Amino acid sequence: MFLDTVLARNPELVDTAAALHTSGAIPPDTYVMDLDAIEANAALLAAEAQLHGVGLWFVVKQLGRNPELIRAIARHLPDAAAIDTTEARILHTAGARLGNLGHLVQIPRRVLPELLARRPDFVTVYDLDNARAVAAAARAQGFVQEVLIRIEGADGSVYPGQEGGVPLDGLGAFAEAAEALDGIRIAGVTAFPCVLCDPATGRPIATPNFELALKARELLAGRGHQELKFSAPSATSAASLPLLARLGATHGEPGHALTGTTPLHALDPDQPEKPAYVYVSEVAHTLADGRPALFGGGFYARSHPHTALLPRTGARLPVRTAPAENIDYYRLLDAPPAGTGIRLGDTAVLAFRTQIFVTRSTVAVVSGLASGTPRLTGLYDAQGRAL
Numbered sequence: 304m305f306l307d308t309v310l311a312r313n314p315e316l317v318d319t320a321a322a323l324h325t326s327g328a329i330p331p332d333t334y335v336m337d338l339d340a341i342e343a344n345a346a347l348l349a350a351e352a353q354l355h356g357v358g359l360w361f362v363v364k365q366l367g368r369n370p371e372l373i374r375a376i377a378r379h380l381p382d383a384a385a386i387d388t389t390e391a392r393i394l395h396t397a398g399a400r401l402g403n404l405g406h407l408v409q410i411p412r413r414v415l416p417e418l419l420a421r422r423p424d425f426v427t428v429y430d431l432d433n434a435r436a437v438a439a440a441a442r443a444q445g446f447v448q449e450v451l452i453r454i455e456g457a458d459g460s461v462y463p464g465q466e467g468g469v470p471l472d473g474l475g476a477f478a479e480a481a482e483a484l485d486g487i488r489i490a491g492v493t494a495f496p497c498v499l500c501d502p503a504t505g506r507p508i509a510t511p512n513f514e515l516a517l518k519a520r521e522l523l524a525g526r527g528h529q530e531l532k533f534s535a536p537s538a539t540s541a542a543s544l545p546l547l548a549r550l551g552a553t554h555g556e557p558g559h560a561l562t563g564t565t566p567l568h569a570l571d572p573d574q575p576e577k578p579a580y581v582y583v584s585e586v587a588h589t590l591a592d593g594r595p596a597l598f599g600g601g602f603y604a605r606s607h608p609h610t611a612l613l614p615r616t617g618a619r620l621p622v623r624t625a626p627a628e629n630i631d632y633y634r635l636l637d638a639p640p641a642g643t644g645i646r647l648g649d650t651a652v653l654a655f656r657t658q659i660f661v662t663r664s665t666v667a668v669v670s671g672l673a674s675g676t677p678r679l680t681g682l683y684d685a686q687g688r689a690l
Contacts, residue, residue, distance in 0.1 A: 312563070341562060419441055435484060583652055594635050
């Protein structure tokens with residue numbers, strides 16, 4: 304999906320990743336992350352957001368919740384959106400401020416005292432029971448927690464496994480009950496996804512959820528709530544920030560823009576964010592019909608890998624599709640042309656969309672690519688633990 308873009312914009316990363324694997328410094332099933340490029344992308348996004356008056360909470364689930372990368376990003380974007388409890392802890396330990404908790408995964412009731420003690424700016428709640436739980440935990444610690452109300456998505460717009468939120472037609476009753484709770488203050492709204500990339504052009508477009516959230520904010524303003532925030536996540540990048548500002552969002556949540564891997568970047572290599580990771584595997588065995596099998600572990604179901612580069616021979620081989628319901632022990636490539644000479648252990652470099660935190664992959668962080676002095680600074684698991 305992104306291999307052509309990486310080869311055009313960041314060939315040093317491909318060369319370094321291949322060299323690290325060939326030398327044995329990294330194993331197959333490893334994502335190699337360009338620390339310099341990620342930090343540069345964070346700085347670029349911070350400048351663009353300031354220009355358009357949009358706040359940013361960065362997201363790191365797709366980066367493997369990596370502490371080195373978190374520290375680099377937080378130098379420019381200090382506030383993060385934690386997807387779940389594990390991510391909140393890792394972000395806090397690495398030095399990022401907690402901007403928004405509970406956006407995609409509600410904070411379990413028994414964990415709320417621990418995480419609210421770290422004073423997040425906002426906690427997102429999906430229903431009245433969660434609002435009551437946040438209010439009780441905040442009240443017990445002697446402060447009022449600002450909350451964002453997750454608005455239920457439009458029909459057909461919500462990904463399976465991400466259902467939930469307050470329906471727009473039930474928001475008035477929800478707000479009336481929440482207003483009576485000591486310990487919380489309604490501070491705004493959010494929904495997901497609010498922006499997606501057009502499949503044909505890659506350009507960011509607002510989803511129906513964007514309009515629902517705007518209507519929700521208007522309803523809350525009519526009840527007397529002031530300075531309401533509206534976080535409009537998904538596909539936040541330099542290209543989408545003008546859209547967020549124009550339509551009235553106050554916040555975005557960049558994730559894949561930090562690595563230059565939104566769908567727009569696959570179609571338009573001239574986007575300002577630089578591609579910042581590749582996936583490295585190796586030939587595990589070859590089928591009788593000549594198709595090489597690569598070690599798997601990191602082939603996220605929605606990754607859409609198209610081709611793999613085998614640097615020793617220079618071959619670019621198409622990646623075979625595989626059902627999402629199967630475990631990716633291996634991933635097959637098309638058989639190479641006769642005489643290519645694929646060998647056991649040959650390095651393979653790919654670039655595709657990922658969510659590293661749901662893989663069993665290793666994450667290798669490389670610095671110095673920007674200055675021509677690449678250096679492996681650490682190996683981590685997919686949850687950010689050093690190996």
